[in-house]
Amino acid sequence: DTGVSQDPRHKITKRGQNVTFRCDPISEHNRLYWYRQTLGQGPEFLTYFQNEAQLEKSRLLSDRFSAERPKGSFSTLEIQRTEQGDSAMYLCASSLRLAGASNEQFFGPGTRLTVL
Amino acid sequence: GEDVEQSLFLSVREGDSSVINCTYTDSSSTYLYWYKQEPGAGLQLLTYIFSNMDMKQDQRLTVLLNKKDKHLSLRIADTQTGDSAIYFCAESIGGGSQGNLIFGKGTKLSVKP
Numbered sequence: 001d002t003g004v005s006q007d008p009r010h011k012i013t014k015r016g017q018n019v020t021f022r023c024d025p026i027s028e029h030n031r032l033y034w035y036r037q038t039l040g041q042g043p044e045f046l047t048y049f050q051n052e053a054q055l056e057k058s059r060l061l062s063d064r065f066s067a068e069r070p071k072g073s074f075s076t077l078e079i080q081r082t083e084q085g086d087s088a089m090y091l092c093a094s095s096l097r098l099a100g101a102s103n104e105q106f107f108g109p110g111t112r113l114t115v116l
Numbered sequence: 117g118e119d120v121e122q123s124l125f126l127s128v129r130e131g132d133s134s135v136i137n138c139t140y141t142d143s144s145s146t147y148l149y150w151y152k153q154e155p156g157a158g159l160q161l162l163t164y165i166f167s168n169m170d171m172k173q174d175q176r177l178t179v180l181l182n183k184k185d186k187h188l189s190l191r192i193a194d195t196q197t198g199d200s201a202i203y204f205c206a207e208s209i210g211g212g213s214q215g216n217l218i219f220g221k222g223t224k225l226s227v228k229p
Binding site for chain 1: 147149219222
């Protein structure tokens with residue numbers, strides 16, 4: 001059983017460029033989450049999917065950010081016109097959400113984005 | 117709004133017990149979690165507790181929950197150098213129905229040999 005995987009692990013880009021990250025959740029997990037973590041902080045929630053439906057978006061997710069999970073399996077997070085403030089670790093997590101269950105979220109290794 | 121607070125640093129000697137404390141604000145949180153993060157890595161789920169419990173033990177880990185005071189603690193018995201990491205407390209929001217987590221800033225645990 002493989003865990004959550006993310007690709008790439010590191011991305012360096014110039015300001016104004018677009019970037020896309022991919023997350024592959026644990027197979028059969030119906031929920032997938034994106035978080036952002038900056039230095040010295042805990043992860044901050046961005047958005048989550050249940051199957052292919054995007055159910056919630058944080059106010060942190062500006063119009064430049066878009067996430068998809070087209071077939072209810074892997075997900076992509078795209079940032080358009082990157083800014084230096086977008087530099088952070090982007091974490092993906094997945095869970096098997098069942099009624100009344102604990103909904104433990106399992107995290108991937110993250111994608112570290114550096115915007116120059 | 118929702119908030120989770122933790123002390124930022126804790127230093128212990130190898131073999132001693134470590135106690136990491138956390139306070140949270142959302143009284144509707146149904147589950148509370150502890151995660152461990154090593155440098156440059158993602159988060160590893162250590163344990164969690166359901167809000168109707170006051171204690172949970174899992175090998176060297178003991179979680180205590182005081183729901184009245186909204187206080188959560190993680191005790192690590194016989195702390196080892198490999199336990200050095202940042203520990204995050206997290207609460208689930210909206211009674212668990214939403215599922216997104218609110219994290220504290222993390223407690224950096226340093227274990228001295």
